[in-house]
Amino acid sequence: MECVFGMVGDGFAVVAADTSAVHSILVHKTDEDKVMLLDSHKLLGASGEGGDRVQFTEYIQKNMHLYQFRNGIPLTTAAAANFTRGELATALRKNPYFVNILLAGYDKDIGPSLYYIDYIATLHKIDKGAFGYGSYFSLSMMDRHYHPGMSVEEAIDLVDNIIAEIRSRLVIAPPNFVIKIVDQDGARVYGWRESIKDVDIPKA
Amino acid sequence: MSIFEYNGSALVAMVGKNCFAIASDRRLGVQLQTIATDFQRVYKIHDKLYVGLSGLATDAQTLYERLVFRHKLYQLREERDMKPETFASLVSALLYEKRFGPYFCQPVIAGLGDDDVPFICTMDCLGAKELAKDFVVSGTASESLYGACESMYKPNMEPDELFETISQALLASVDRDCLSGWGGYVLLVTPTEVQEKILKGRMD
Numbered sequence: 001m002e003c004v005f006g007m008v009g010d011g012f013a014v015v016a017a018d019t020s021a022v023h024s025i026l027v028h029k030t031d032e033d034k035v036m037l038l039d040s041h042k043l044l045g046a047s048g049e050g051g052d053r054v055q056f057t058e059y060i061q062k063n064m065h066l067y068q069f070r071n072g073i074p075l076t077t078a079a080a081a082n083f084t085r086g087e088l089a090t091a092l093r094k095n096p097y098f099v100n101i102l103l104a105g106y107d108k109d110i111g112p113s114l115y116y117i118d119y120i121a122t123l124h125k126i127d128k129g130a131f132g133y134g135s136y137f138s139l140s141m142m143d144r145h146y147h148p149g150m151s152v153e154e155a156i157d158l159v160d161n162i163i164a165e166i167r168s169r170l171v172i173a174p175p176n177f178v179i180k181i182v183d184q185d186g187a188r189v190y191g192w193r194e195s196i197k198d199v200d201i202p203k204a
Numbered sequence: 205m206s207i208f209e210y211n212g213s214a215l216v217a218m219v220g221k222n223c224f225a226i227a228s229d230r231r232l233g234v235q236l237q238t239i240a241t242d243f244q245r246v247y248k249i250h251d252k253l254y255v256g257l258s259g260l261a262t263d264a265q266t267l268y269e270r271l272v273f274r275h276k277l278y279q280l281r282e283e284r285d286m287k288p289e290t291f292a293s294l295v296s297a298l299l300y301e302k303r304f305g306p307y308f309c310q311p312v313i314a315g316l317g318d319d320d321v322p323f324i325c326t327m328d329c330l331g332a333k334e335l336a337k338d339f340v341v342s343g344t345a346s347e348s349l350y351g352a353c354e355s356m357y358k359p360n361m362e363p364d365e366l367f368e369t370i371s372q373a374l375l376a377s378v379d380r381d382c383l384s385g386w387g388g389y390v391l392l393v394t395p396t397e398v399q400e401k402i403l404k405g406r407m408d
Contacts, residue, residue: 089266093305116239122211122261124232124240135237 001172002047003134004034005162006102006114007142008127009150012183013104013112014190015045016159018134018174023050030196035180039064039074041106043180043187044084047131048099048119056097060084077105081115081123088121096120100131106182137169138162152181156190163193205235207308208329212383213245213258214345216353216374217314217324219338220366223394224322226254226314227374229345230402231386232261241386241407249275250285251398253315254391255295258343259329260308267307270298288315288323292333299331306330310342320395345384348377367392367401375405 001022006015021032035045036057044060046053063083068074075083081103091097101117116122116129128146130138141162150158159179167173175196180189214229232243246256247268255271257264274294278286286294292313299307306329314324326340327333334340338357341349352373361369371390378385388403 085265089262092262118234118262120260120262121265122232123265124243124261126240129239139237 001134001170001174002034002132003130003138003166003170003174003177004045004047004100004102004132005130005134005138005142005159006045006104006128007146007150007155007158008104008112008114008148009152009155011106011112012152012155012181013043013106013114014152014155014159014179014181015043015102015104015114016163016177016179017045017047019176019178019192020174021050030174030176030194030198033178035178036061037180037187038080038103038105039068040186041074041182042077042080043104043182045102045104045180046099048097052097053099056087056099057101060087076107076110077103077113077115078110078125080105081117081125085117085121085123088117088119092121102129102131104182106184106187108184112183133170134166137165141165160193167195208259208310209344209383210235211259211261212381213261213343214349214374214378214381214384215245215256215258215310215312215342216349216370216377217256217312217326217340218353218357218366218370218373219322219324219359220361220363222320222322223363223366223392224314224316224324225363225366225370225390225392226256226312227370227388227390228256228258229343229374229378229384229386230389231384233383238386244389246389246391247272249291249315250279252320252393253286253288253291253313254393255291256312256314256342257309258312259310263307263309267298267309267311271295274298288313288317288325291315292323292325292327296327296331296333299327299329303330312340312342314393316393316395343384345377345381348380349373352377363392363394363399367399371401371403375403379406
């Protein structure tokens with residue numbers, strides 16, 4: 001029941017994901033961050049099998065850092081997306097990763113961009129996208145309310161409406177979400193949307 | 205559901221008088237869900253050679269990358285562009301290499317050969333070539349496309365008439381296939397110019 005979705009606005013891109021770590025009927029934690037900061041100006045929202053998700057996204061992140069150390073400049077968003085697709089495609093017929101990815105980034109001369117990367121390594125540049133059961137609601141909401149060049153306020157308003165829709169219509173809806181944004185000032189957390197907080201139990 | 209019907213696609217190429225046209229639909233889907241309506245299926249190899257790849261999108265992208273790689277090497281060694289017939293043999297060989305674990309793609313190759321004689325061909329996912337003098341089709345809408353092209357095609361059409369014919373054949377066929385459509389993309393190539401046009405059909 002993992003939900004990841006994202007969209008491109010005016011000079012920024014936003015990616016939101018649920019924050020539940022679930023195994024069968026058990027919720028391990030409700031503050032699992034599934035949107036990784038790839039580098040200063042890139043976000044990687046991932047959903048899929050638990051071990052694969054963490055393993056694969058960390059592998060991509062470390063390789064991006066390695067490129068930056070070796071060459072002195074960071075990869076562009078398009079290059080990062082194509083590298084990620086290449087890794088998924090190479091592994092596909094040997095030992096596939098079951099991870100779906102939304103890669104958002106900001107480049108100085110190109111602006112914001114968002115890439116959809118399937119677990120079978122289908123790559124496509126998009127303005128709005130989503131994965132998981134939540135996508136049935138988020139894509140429809142975005143089809144109706146999204147327009148190119150939205151301001152941050154408009155986009156976050158839409159993200160909140162999508163989260164409200166997922167909470168009300170998805171049967172085992174995740175309680176908490178994290179929203180991250182990337183623009184010319186970099187990639188950072190925009191906010192959390194929590195409806196359940198882990199309780200701190202005092203020590204005996 | 206068949207792996208060839210996972211993403212949905214429609215491709216057609218037609219021969220005219222000293223020209224050819226290659227057209228595709230624009231939908232990228234994941235089974236019943238539409239992800240994007242601007243997906244590119246027709247790729248340029250060189251000015252007078254285009255290849256369309258239908259079937260599984262990830263394999264189409266991987267295969268395209270391999271073909272461009274091989275063609276660039278050929279250009280470096282031979283200091284000229286590949287002839288369409290040669291390219292078709294290359295595609296066929298690449299596909300048959302994976303005989304027991306194939307790329308799930310059906311390519312459509314269209315080009316202007318020596319003396320600007322148009323050449324089209326298609327092949328199945330294992331590389332069995334099918335040369336045709338009139339039209340070739342591929343994708344989930346292929347059966348509808350066969351019917352539409354057979355009834356609408358005339359030999360030796362001028363570029364304008366060829367464009368009209370291929371557009372009508374494509375749009376009529378994808379309207380009967382739920383997995384392809386969302387507009388069309390037509391590329392018309394004559395010895396002197398290349399025209400790209402986007403078609404607006406039933407957006408559903």
